[in-house]
């Protein structure tokens with residue numbers, strides 16, 4: 044699989060994240076799966092004329108490639124000119140390059156939430172950058188390529204959303220495409236591969252015991268569940284962050300801070316401060332999507348009344364202060 | 377006189393285009409253009425102050441932690457919060473991990489592959505260097521990625537994930553390290569030290585840290601196996617120790633309590649005065665006006681401004697362009713090797729690379745000390761209230777130099793947020809007095825165009841530019 048990779052209105056973090064791919068060296072992993080970069084702005088040696096020739100040949104259909112990977116939002120402004128991002132050396136808007144190249148790609152991958160849905164660039168008040176995703180404008184289908192776009196493999200844009208994306212999400216999706224193919228059934232309604240978006244961040248969170256008892260963190264660095272007070276969206280965010288570690292052993296929740304649902308369109312403007320949970324009459328709004336609110340409230344009241352002391356006390360400290368009891372053998376009491 | 381445009385300039389972070397005016401194959405003048413604008417400063421306006429912690433890391437995926445740390449200290453200033461002892465150590469560790477990983481990535485993936493260009497095929501060092509450093513396919517790439525990923529596991533423990541963590545808070549860190557994890561961190565540092573000593577240096581960190589002059593450095597490298605010696609060998613052969621000098625005016629905000637803040641100009645060290653900074657928009661597609669201190673700064677788009685040629689502002693210190701980065705940090709910290717290099721030849725491609733790798737030798741042992749100093753069980757985060765009206769400044773050192781955030785809060789919302797990134801200093805355009813930025817100056821006089829060796833590439837990459845930061 045020949046991959047052409049371009050970057051636009053993003054931070055380059057998805058590439059940096061991808062280079063953390065584990066356990067094997069990214070380059071070895073990709074090579075053995077038959078995946079190679081035809082050009083990548085951060086990794087290839089060709090620059091200037093040589094690079095533009097590759098891109099022009101691909102855009103004209105003279106040079107074959109399989110996958111177009113785009114990282115960063117599409118900047119259509121000011122006034123539709125695309126001048127906020129001209130491809131260096133070419134004087135032409137990156138949006139124009141992307142539209143021309145997408146016509147020849149078997150698969151188009153949006154790498155990261157900026158590319159998928161518009162990202163922070165689209166969240167400046169009034170969106171003066173006229174930023175959008177490849178096939179979405181936040182939650183609304185459309186974007187640069189249009190709602191009806193299909194790559195030559197008959198698929199919409201595949202949105203490997205995340206800010207940044209986890210290296211495994213990218214590598215596994217590319218390998219799935221090249222080894223087994225991808226179909227629409229492999230994607231959810233926002234175009235995300237189910238291989239990672241079929242889970243919720245809440246699954247496997249190390250704070251699940253605190254969640255069960257609604258033993259909540261009160262302040263940053265507390266061990267308790269971050270949903271009730273500190274803005275955690277883990278019960279609503281589609282991603283396997285707590286099942287597939289980041290950087291060997293981490294995740295946002297293991298790092299002690301709330302999931303801000305960076306894989307969801309529009310996460311940049313949640314309508315409240317990121318690290319606070321908006322509440323109505325003391326009850327968090329934005330409860331788990333699959334659970335009727337009344338049940339949640341009833342269960343929460345019940346579980347709070349049954350919270351073990353260990354869980355209650357540890358929830359509001361940054362390290363465990365009450366250890367799990369050790370049951371003595373024999374003695375019988 | 378003829379003009380050529382070099383771009384896309386790859387293996388840098390983000391988008392870069394360089395216009396060169398040539399006379400008889402030599403550069404008469406250079407204009408550096410960042411052809412991308414994102415405008416994060418506007419995104420922040422009207423937000424809850426602590427939202428900056430979630431927004432600013434997204435300015436840059438390569439120094440996202442440095443952005444977090446700058447925001448956290450600006451917010452800490454606004455709140456009057458002082459981080460806990462553990463919190464400070466954690467922040468140092470998190471920032472140092474990112475900075476050192478960045479030096480490593482730059483050397484192996486961005487900088488060295490240029491030596492494998494066919495233009496150098498007849499040099500005696502070429503076969504070995506091409507085998508090791510060819511982009512993506514060279515032996516070194518396959519080796520350095522696992523070393524880098526292994527080292528960034530530090531971030532899994534200390535920050536939850538990298539890039540884009542929310543662990544760094546005004547009062548310290550959300551992630552308290554346990555006694556058991558402290559052992560793991562030490563093991564990760566040892567593992568990384570092993571790679572750096574075996575493959576990069578071919579010697580101990582201590583031996584590299586003690587090199588005190590250019591002569592000692594070259595004598596040390598002579599005949600030694602290791603990637604740094606291989607670089608020194610090729611760089612001397614190509615004269616990169618005399619190439620890429622800008623103004624020899626350096627600035628640092630100081631890092632980790634290990635390297636002090638200061639300036640260095642015309643052979644003189646001086647104290648750093650944060651009031652002396654301002655930003656000029658003469659050559660940027662931004663509304664013109666008098667240069668302003670960033671605490672009063674504005675970023676208003678004027679996309680059709682005549683004579684403008686970039687989205688980058690021109691930061692100046694006491695009205696002068698200054699160079700920032702590892703070399704600046706080490707010169708200001710008075711490291712004898714860095715001082716000797718610039719006193720003999722001025723800032724050069726070689727001096728900049730040497731200073732970055734020197735920081736690996738100096739900072740890794742310090743990190744081991746910091747991990748030992750962590751006190752599991754003691755607080756990692758101090759807490760405080762956000763006032764309705766306040767202002768704050770966050771000055772940190774990212775891998776590639778001085779990064780500043782200036783914010784003000786009114787009625788509980790962010791009223792103004794201005795950022796000056798390291799590459800904004802180094803790749804700044806001309807100011808109102810038509811003075812070129814450091815890179816623009818460094819390119820003057822060099823051969824370029826048809827048939828010229830790829831020296832422009834070396835000079836540009838010696839600054840380790842990060843264009844997404846520049847234009848935030």
Ligand code: SF4
Nearest residue numbers: 248268269270275277
């Ligand atoms: S912190 Fe978030 S992800 Fe973890 S248990 Fe609580 S709600 Fe779920």
Ligand code: SF4
Nearest residue numbers: 284295302303304305
């Ligand atoms: S835990 Fe949430 S915010 Fe963190 S990476 Fe996963 S989806 Fe994004």
